[in-house]
Amino acid sequence: MNFMAALNEVASKNLCVLEEQIRESISEDTFIFEACAPLFKGGKRLRPMLFLLCANSKNDFPQKKSMPLAVALELIHTASLVHDDIIDSSKKRRGVETSNSKYGAQIAVLIGDYLFAKAFQLVAENNYGAEVSSTLSKLVKNLCVGEIMQDRSLYEVPTLGEYYTRINLKTAIFLSSCCRLGAIVSEMDKREVENLTAYGTNLGLAFQIIDDLLDFFGDEKITGKPRGGDLKSGVITLPVIRALEVSDEAPTLRKIVTSGKDVDAAIKIIQATDAVDYCRTRAEAHIESARVNLPLTLKTSVALALEQVADFIVDRTR
Amino acid sequence: MNFMAALNEVASKNLCVLEEQIRESISEDTFIFEACAPLFKGGKRLRPMLFLLCANSKNDFPQKKSMPLAVALELIHTASLVHDDIIDSSKKRRGVETSNSKYGAQIAVLIGDYLFAKAFQLVAENNYGAEVSSTLSKLVKNLCVGEIMQDRSLYEVPTLGEYYTRINLKTAIFLSSCCRLGAIVSEMDKREVENLTAYGTNLGLAFQIIDDLLDFFGDEKITGKPRGGDLKSGVITLPVIRALEVSDEAPTLRKIVTSGKDVDAAIKIIQATDAVDYCRTRAEAHIESARVNLPLTLKTSVALALEQVADFIVDRTR
Numbered sequence: 001m002n003f004m005a006a007l008n009e010v011a012s013k014n015l016c017v018l019e020e021q022i023r024e025s026i027s028e029d030t031f032i033f034e035a036c037a038p039l040f041k042g043g044k045r046l047r048p049m050l051f052l053l054c055a056n057s058k059n060d061f062p063q064k065k066s067m068p069l070a071v072a073l074e075l076i077h078t079a080s081l082v083h084d085d086i087i088d089s090s091k092k093r094r095g096v097e098t099s100n101s102k103y104g105a106q107i108a109v110l111i112g113d114y115l116f117a118k119a120f121q122l123v124a125e126n127n128y129g130a131e132v133s134s135t136l137s138k139l140v141k142n143l144c145v146g147e148i149m150q151d152r153s154l155y156e157v158p159t160l161g162e163y164y165t166r167i168n169l170k171t172a173i174f175l176s177s178c179c180r181l182g183a184i185v186s187e188m189d190k191r192e193v194e195n196l197t198a199y200g201t202n203l204g205l206a207f208q209i210i211d212d213l214l215d216f217f218g219d220e221k222i223t224g225k226p227r228g229g230d231l232k233s234g235v236i237t238l239p240v241i242r243a244l245e246v247s248d249e250a251p252t253l254r255k256i257v258t259s260g261k262d263v264d265a266a267i268k269i270i271q272a273t274d275a276v277d278y279c280r281t282r283a284e285a286h287i288e289s290a291r292v293n294l295p296l297t298l299k300t301s302v303a304l305a306l307e308q309v310a311d312f313i314v315d316r317t318r
Numbered sequence: 319m320n321f322m323a324a325l326n327e328v329a330s331k332n333l334c335v336l337e338e339q340i341r342e343s344i345s346e347d348t349f350i351f352e353a354c355a356p357l358f359k360g361g362k363r364l365r366p367m368l369f370l371l372c373a374n375s376k377n378d379f380p381q382k383k384s385m386p387l388a389v390a391l392e393l394i395h396t397a398s399l400v401h402d403d404i405i406d407s408s409k410k411r412r413g414v415e416t417s418n419s420k421y422g423a424q425i426a427v428l429i430g431d432y433l434f435a436k437a438f439q440l441v442a443e444n445n446y447g448a449e450v451s452s453t454l455s456k457l458v459k460n461l462c463v464g465e466i467m468q469d470r471s472l473y474e475v476p477t478l479g480e481y482y483t484r485i486n487l488k489t490a491i492f493l494s495s496c497c498r499l500g501a502i503v504s505e506m507d508k509r510e511v512e513n514l515t516a517y518g519t520n521l522g523l524a525f526q527i528i529d530d531l532l533d534f535f536g537d538e539k540i541t542g543k544p545r546g547g548d549l550k551s552g553v554i555t556l557p558v559i560r561a562l563e564v565s566d567e568a569p570t571l572r573k574i575v576t577s578g579k580d581v582d583a584a585i586k587i588i589q590a591t592d593a594v595d596y597c598r599t600r601a602e603a604h605i606e607s608a609r610v611n612l613p614l615t616l617k618t619s620v621a622l623a624l625e626q627v628a629d630f631i632v633d634r635t636r
Contacts, residue, residue, distance in 0.1 A: 029463055031470065051443035083427050105423055107467050109401050110462045112427075114432070117458035120438050124451035133451060135440035144349055144428045151424050152349065 014070070018045065019065060023072045025118055035099060035111050039078050039087045042094035046179045047073045050203075050309065054182025054185065058295075058303040060187040068126040072119035072136065073178055079115035080143050082108055091190050095224060116140065131184060139177045139211075146170035155233030155258045162243055164205070171211075172204030192295045200307065202290035206283040207313050212237035213279045214316075216267055219265055228263035231256075237284070240266070241276040280314070287314050322484050328374045328620055329367055332388070335364055335381060339389045343436055346460055347413045353417060353429050357396050360412035365496045366389045368521075368627065372500025373619040379504040386444040387503065390437035390454065391496055397433035398461050400426055407611075413542060434458065449502060457495045464488035472552030482523070489529075490522030497521075510613045517624065520608035524535070524601040525631050530555035531597045532587055532634075546581035549574075556600070560593040598632070605632050 019040075026036040048070035055061040062148045086105050087097040092098060099108040123133055146169025158166065179200030214223055215230045217237055230237055240257050244250050249269045256266040257258040270276075294303055332473045337358075344354040369581035372378040404423050410416060417426040441451055455538040464487025476484065497518030501511040532541055534557055546556055558575050562568050567587045574584040588594075605628045612621055 030464070031466060058427050083431060086423060086427055104405060107466060109427055109430075110466050110469070111403055113401060113430075114459055114462040116431070116434060116464075117455050117462065119450060121459065123456035124448050124455055126447050130442050134439060137435045137439035141432055141439065144432040144435065145350070148349060148425060148428050148432075153430070221450055 010053055010185070011049055011305060012048070014067075015045070015297045017067060018048055018052075018070055021067050022074055024081065025071050025075060025122065026115075030133075032111070032114060035054055035107070036078075036102065036115065038096045039082065039099065039111075040074070043078075043095055045074060046149060046309075047077050047174065050175060050178040050200065051182045053302055053305055053309070054179045055186045057182065057186070057298045057306070058188055058192065059186045061182075065126070066075050066182075066185065068122040069128060069132065069181060072122045073181075075115045075119040075122070076136065076140060077174070079112040079119070080140075080147075082112040082115065084147070086112075087113060093225075099254045114168035125300060128185060132181060135177050135181055135184075139174055142169045150235060155236070157236050157254065157257065157259060160241060163238060166213075167205060167208040168201070171208040172201045175204035175207065176200030179262050188295075192297060195293045198293040199290045201311060202286040202293065206290070206310075209238055209279055209283040209286070210316065211241060213276065213283075216270060228267055231263045232264060234260050238279050239275040242278045243270040243273045245290045246256070246275075247273045254292060283314050286310070328371055329623060332367070332370045332381060332385075332627045333363070336363065336370075336388055336392070337386050340392055343389050343393060343440065344433075350429070350432060352395075353421065353425070353592060354433065356414045357400065357417065357429075358392070359414055361392075361396075364493060364627075365391060365395050368493060368496040368518065371623055371627070372618055373504045375500065375514070375616045375624070376506055376510065377504045379500075381525060383444070384500075384503065386440040387446060387450065387499060390440045391499075393433045393437040393440070394454065394458060395410050395492070397430040397437070398458075398465075400430040400433065402465070404430075410542075435595045448501060450499060453495055453499055455501075457492060457631040458503060460487045460491045462570045468553060473554070473578060475562060475572065475575065476559065478559060483555060485523060485530075486519070489526040490519045493522035493525065494518030499607060506613075510615060513613045516611040517608045520604040520611065521631060524604035524608070524628075527556055527597055527601040527604070528634065531557060531594065531601075534588060542612070546585055548580045549584060552578050555590050556597050559595040560596045561588040561591045564593075565591045591627050601632050605629070 016123055022040050023037065024042075027033045045105060051070050051073055051291060054265045055066045082099050086098045086108050087094060091101045099111050103111075118134070120133070123136060146166055149166050149169065153162075177200070179199040183196040187198070212230065215225070215237070216224075218226060218227070220227055231240070236257050240253070243253055244257075247253055247269055249272075253266055253269045256262050256269075290310050291307060294306055298306070322405050322578050340358050341355065344358075345351045363508070369391055370384060373384045399411060400417050403411060403418045404426050409419045417429050421429075438451070438454070443453060464484055467487065471480075492513045495518070498511060498515040501514040506514070530548065533543070533555070534546060536543070536545070538545055549558070554575050558571070561571055562575075565587055566588075567570055571584055571587045573581050574587075608628050609625060612624055
C-alpha cells in the first residue's frame with residue numbers, strides 16, 4: 001500500500017510514527033476524528049516521505065523535530081483533496097466515500113478548513129521559523145490559484161505553456177516544497193536547497209504528466225477511476241494537447257474535448273497518435289532532470305531512495 | 319459606514335492604511351482581485367480595529383509592524399464568511415452578491431482557501447513569532463468546530479451551555495484573539511494580556527447575543543436580512559431558549575423551531591415573553607464584564623475607545 005515503506009531505513013523507520021501522529025493530530029474532537037480518519041486510509045504519503053527523506057539526506061534531523069511538519073504536509077494535501085471533491089462533486093476517493101458525499105458540501109468545506117488550520121498550528125507550535133510557515137502558506141495559495149485557473153478554463157484547450165503553469169501550481173510546487181522544507185530544516189547550504197527544490201519540481205511535473213496519462217490509458221481496475229474522467233469534466237491535459245497538434249482527426253477531437261461528450265472516441269483518436277510516447281518521453285525527461293539535480297553531497301542510501309521515488313513516479317500504474 | 323472611523327486618533331489614523339493594505343493583499347492575481355475586492359466592501363472592520371486599538375492601548379506599536387496582522391485578521395474573517403455563504407447557500411451579503419452565487423461553490427471554496435492562506439503568509443513573512451501564528455491557527459480551527467457543531471445540530475434545541483459553547487467558538491474567541499494579539503505584539507505584561515483577552519471574550523459573547531436578537535427583532539431595512547432567518551435554517555438561539563423556558567405556548571414554539579416552519583408565529587410567541595429583555599440583560603452583563611476587565615494601565619484615549627466599542631456592540635441595529 002505505502003510504496004515507500006520498503007524503500008530504505010529512513011522511510012520505514014518513519015512511516016509508523018507518521019501514521020500514529022496523523023491520527024493524533026485529528027483526535028481533539030470526536031466528530032472531527034470520525035469524519036477525518038477515513039480520509040487518511042490509503043494514500044501514498046508521498047509528500048511527508050519526500051520531506052522526511054530530504055530532511056535526512058545529508059545531516060540527520062531528529063524524528064521528533066521533523067514529524068509535526070511531515071504530518072502538516074499530509075494534512076494540507078488531504079485538506080486540498082477534501083475541497084477538490086466538493087469542486088468535482090466526487091462520490092469516492094481511494095475507494096472511500098468522500099466527505100462531500102457523506103456529510104454534504106457544508107461540512108466538507110469545514111473539515112478541509114479544519115485540516116488546513118491544524119497544519120498551520122502544528123507548524124507554529126513546533127518553532128520551525130518564518131521561512132517554513134511562509135513556504136507552506138504560499139504552497140496553499142498556489143494550490144488555490146492552480147485550481148481556480150483549471151476551473152475557469154474548463155473545456156478550453158490550453159497552450160503547452162498554460163498546461164505547464166497549471167500543473168506546476170497544482171502539483172509540482174507541492175512536491176518541490178516538501179523537498180525544499182526538508183533541506184531547510186536540516187540546514188543544508190543554499191545550493192543544496194535549490195538543487196533539492198529543482199529535484200522536487202521535476203518530480204512533480206513528471207508525476208502530474210503521468211497522472212494525466214493514466215486518466216486516459218490507465219487500467220480502471222487499478223486506478224479505481226473511469227477512463228477519461230478529466231475530459232468529461234472539461235480538464236484538457238497533455239495527451240490531448242499533443243494529439244491536437246499531430247492528429248489528422250484534430251477537428252473532431254477538438255469538438256469532443258470542448259464539449260466533454262463522446263470521450264471514448266477521443267481516447268481512440270489520441271491512441272492513434274504518438275501522444276502516449278510523447279507524454280512518457282516528457283515525463284522521463286523531467287525524471288532525468290530530477291535525478292541530475294540531486295546534490296552529490298547526499299548520503300548514498302538516501303540518494304538511492306530519492307532515485308527510486310523518481311523511478312516509481314514514471315513506472316506507477318495508479 | 320465604518321463605525322470606528324470617528325472613535326479616536328488610533329482608529330482614524332489606521333483605517334485608510336488598513337483599507338489600502340487589504341486591497342494590496344489580494345492584488346497578486348487579476349481574477350482573485352476581481353473576485354475578492356467586492357467582499358471587502360462594507361463591513362465594520364471590527365476585528366482589525368480591536369487588534370489595532372489593543373496594540374496601541376499602553377505602549378505604541380508602530381503602524382508598519384501592526385498592519386499586516388490587522389489585514390490578516392480581516393482576511394480570515396472574510397474567508398470564513400465566504401465559506402459560510404456556501405454553507406448557507408446565501409445569495410447576498412452586505413448587499414453584494416456572494417462568491418457562491420456569482421462563481422459557484424467550487425470557486426467560492428478556493429477563494430476562501432486563498433484568503434486563509436494569504437493571511438498566514440502575511441503573518442509568517444512579518445515575523446510575529448510562533449505565539450501569534452499559533453493563536454491564529456487555533457482561532458480558525460475553533461471557527462470550524464463551532465460551525466460544524468451548529469451544522470450538526472440544526473433544528474435541535476441547545477441547552478444554555480451548548481449555546482454558549484457555540485457562540486464562544488463562532489464569535490467570542492475571534493474577538494478575544496484580536497485583543498489578545500494586540501496585547502501580545504505590544505509586549506504588555508501577562509496579566510494585561512489575560513485582561514484584554516477577557517474583555518474580548520465578553521465583547522464577543524455580547525456581540526453574538528445581540529446578533530441573534532437582531533435576527534428576530536431587527537429592522538429588515540437596516541439589517542438587510544429577512545426576520546427569523548436563523549430559525550428558518552434551523553439555528554436555534556438564545557431568544558428561543560428563553561421563550562421555551564417561560565412561555566405558556568412552549569409546546570407550539572418547540573414544534574415550530576424544530577421544523578423551521580411558520581417562523582412568524584414563533585416570533586410572536588417569543589415577543590410575548592421576556593426573551594428580548596432577558597437577552598439584552600445578558601448582553602449588557604457581558605459588556606459590563608468587558609468594561610471591568612479593561613486594565614487600568616491603558617492610555618485614557620484608547621480605554622475610552624474600547625469602552626465605546628463595547629457600547630456600540632449593545633446599541634447597534636445592524
